[in-house]
Amino acid sequence: MNPTPLLEVSDLRVGFSNEEGEALAVDGVSFSVGAGETLGIVGESGCGKSVSALSILGLVADPPGRILPGSSVRLRGEELLTASPARLRDVRGGEIAMVFQEPMTSLNPVLRVGDQIAEAVRRHTDLRGDAVKERVVSLLDRVGIPDPADRSRAWPHQLSGGMRQRAMIAMALAGDPELLIADEPTTALDVTIQVRILKLLDDLRREREMALLLITHDLGVVAQVADRVAVMYAGRIVEEGRSENLFARPAHPYTAGLLRSIPDPDRPGERLEAIPGSVPSPHDWPSGCRFHPRCTVALDRCLRDSPSLMEAPATRAACWLVEETP
Amino acid sequence: MSEPILRAERLEKRYSSGRSGPVGLRRSVQVDAVRGIDLEINAGETLALVGESGSGKSTTGRLLLGLEPPSAGRVLYRGRDLAEFDRAAWSTFRRRTQIVFQDPYGSLNPRLTVGGMLREALTFHGLAGDHCTSGRVTELLTLVGLDPSAADRYPHEFSGGQRQRIGIARALSVEPELIVADEPVSALDVSVQAQVLNLLVDLQVELGLTYLFIAHDLAVVRHVADRTAVMFEGAIVEDGPTERVFADPQHPYTRELLSSIPRPRAGIP
Numbered sequence: 272m273n274p275t276p277l278l279e280v281s282d283l284r285v286g287f288s289n290e291e292g293e294a295l296a297v298d299g300v301s302f303s304v305g306a307g308e309t310l311g312i313v314g315e316s317g318c319g320k321s322v323s324a325l326s327i328l329g330l331v332a333d334p335p336g337r338i339l340p341g342s343s344v345r346l347r348g349e350e351l352l353t354a355s356p357a358r359l360r361d362v363r364g365g366e367i368a369m370v371f372q373e374p375m376t377s378l379n380p381v382l383r384v385g386d387q388i389a390e391a392v393r394r395h396t397d398l399r400g401d402a403v404k405e406r407v408v409s410l411l412d413r414v415g416i417p418d419p420a421d422r423s424r425a426w427p428h429q430l431s432g433g434m435r436q437r438a439m440i441a442m443a444l445a446g447d448p449e450l451l452i453a454d455e456p457t458t459a460l461d462v463t464i465q466v467r468i469l470k471l472l473d474d475l476r477r478e479r480e481m482a483l484l485l486i487t488h489d490l491g492v493v494a495q496v497a498d499r500v501a502v503m504y505a506g507r508i509v510e511e512g513r514s515e516n517l518f519a520r521p522a523h524p525y526t527a528g529l530l531r532s533i534p535d536p537d538r539p540g541e542r543l544e545a546i547p548g549s550v551p552s553p554h555d556w557p558s559g560c561r562f563h564p565r566c567t568v569a570l571d572r573c574l575r576d577s578p579s580l581m582e583a584p585a586t587r588a589a590c591w592l593v594e595e596t597p
Numbered sequence: 598m599s600e601p602i603l604r605a606e607r608l609e610k611r612y613s614s615g616r617s618g619p620v621g622l623r624r625s626v627q628v629d630a631v632r633g634i635d636l637e638i639n640a641g642e643t644l645a646l647v648g649e650s651g652s653g654k655s656t657t658g659r660l661l662l663g664l665e666p667p668s669a670g671r672v673l674y675r676g677r678d679l680a681e682f683d684r685a686a687w688s689t690f691r692r693r694t695q696i697v698f699q700d701p702y703g704s705l706n707p708r709l710t711v712g713g714m715l716r717e718a719l720t721f722h723g724l725a726g727d728h729c730t731s732g733r734v735t736e737l738l739t740l741v742g743l744d745p746s747a748a749d750r751y752p753h754e755f756s757g758g759q760r761q762r763i764g765i766a767r768a769l770s771v772e773p774e775l776i777v778a779d780e781p782v783s784a785l786d787v788s789v790q791a792q793v794l795n796l797l798v799d800l801q802v803e804l805g806l807t808y809l810f811i812a813h814d815l816a817v818v819r820h821v822a823d824r825t826a827v828m829f830e831g832a833i834v835e836d837g838p839t840e841r842v843f844a845d846p847q848h849p850y851t852r853e854l855l856s857s858i859p860r861p862r863a864g865i866p
Binding site for chain 2: 315316461462463465466469488489490491492494495525528529532533534536539540542543544545546547549550565
């Protein structure tokens with residue numbers, strides 16, 4: 272194991288203010304990503320997974336957002352939360368690049384696709400002139416856009432959703448990043464396109480020895496590509512472990528409940544085991560373990576005390592039951 | 598065999614999508630959204646219509662409910678052509694067929710309380726008798742698993758899953774026989790999708806409903822549907838019992854679709 276991970280996030284806390292006061296959307300989140308590794312962060316809407324990702328690159332709007340003192344995001348040991356704006360601009364798209372869910376809204380509609388990628392190439396490399404154009408075409412070619420020289424002159428609206436997402440990935444690769452953060456990269460796409468984009472991300476990670484931080488609500492997506500998985504619920508990581516262990520032997524009732532609520536192809540028509548209740552809001556996090564109001568096996572202490580991640584048989588889980596089970 | 602509730606015969610829908618091309622050379626572009634499909638929905642069954650965005654599945658749903666006229670072909674409701682319906686026939690048809698939408702946020706009137714919304718539907722279809730209406734509202738809310746006190750609250754006070762329950766209650770209020778559910782769980786959090794799917798299945802058993810279930814999530818489709826029809830570029834490329842379609846897909850597109858299902862390696866106790 273590498274002594275200094277590529278990215279290390281520790282005790283990240285992010286508050287958002289509105290008329291009801293400040294709510295902690297992310298409340299003490301720690302994780303690390305090793306070089307060349309894929310970490311999947313899974314959770315439902317409002318669990319804080321996207322805010323965690325945005326915090327890494329200093330992209331949380333302040334106000335209303337605020338990263339609380341004591342939080343830390345280190346890239347190869349270098350603290351990013353206190354980095355100068357100039358340094359952060361270099362990191363963004365340089366060492367760390369990001370792709371988002373909606374490729375239409377993240378591309379500039381009045382610039383040709385190739386020109387937008389060229390801008391990123393010029394920003395993060397020493398290439399100039401025709402060399403920039405060549406790089407753009409080779410990037411578009413690498414992400415699987417057919418007829419790349421021709422397509423580089425297309426406007427964003429002339430590309431399909433899948434092609435736009437490929438163009439976004441090409442742009443993210445322009446600075447040859449060590450870490451690619453992909454926030455719901457396939458959610459807006461059709462299923463047959465989804466698998467192709469996931470395969471592309473996984474191939475690129477391998478060939479460029481790039482790490483991938485994959486943020487998604489879809490357990491199936493994570494299962495396909497992640498080495499390790501962190502499950503978030505109500506602003507915290509509730510379970511973390513190697514992908515195969517977490518799906519085979521989840522220790523947290525939330526993880527197990529999520530897996531059980533997915534229709535099982537071997538038991539069609541059978542009643543689904545639903546998790547009761549609904550996801551709480553950051554302004555209204557429950558006391559103790561935040562999952563306790565929806566948990567069918569909650570103990571008395573779950574209402575009072577908040578568990579931290581503990582060693583479970585196959586994973587690490589923030590659940591008092593782990594301690595109770597011999 | 599008894600007559601299907603709905604039957605589509607050689608159904609087609611073309612849209613003219615404005616004009617494109619350089620000024621002076623503009624031509625209007627025709628889009629064939631639905632290309633001659635035949636489909637039957639039988640009483641008491643759940644028929645799933647699956648396909649990707651742009652495959653024409655939602656348009657087909659709208660044509661089947663007579664929300665849009667077809668460009669060619671016809672839709673028969675219990676053997677009668679929708680195109681020949683008079684006012685009274687439309688009124689009955691509108692009441693007997695209801696729709697539940699994907700977006701529980703956009704499909705509820707924000708200015709009406711839940712009770713007001715349900716009373717409106719009852720009144721519109723002439724099912725409201727003054728003294729029994731509030732009893733019916735309570736009954737409907739209980740049926741979909743909501744507290745009767747929900748009647749006095751507004752849509753924004755509810756979570757996504759609860760709003761979808763309200764949408765279902767509104768559809769049920771007029772005692773339909775057929776419900777078209779257009780992506781009814783895809784906007785919901787994963788942990789509440791199962792609640793709503795269970796509710797839909799329970800209601801079908803309890804009320805003898807027929808569902809046309811429009812969806813792109815094949816795991817969900819396999820779970821709820823008796824029969825599955827796969828749409829691709831406006832045509833139905835495969836139609837059969839769900840188990841058969843999933844176990845032994847015939848069309849290459851169905852095979853590609855099935856191999857794309859992302860699935861966690863389950864092995865949960």
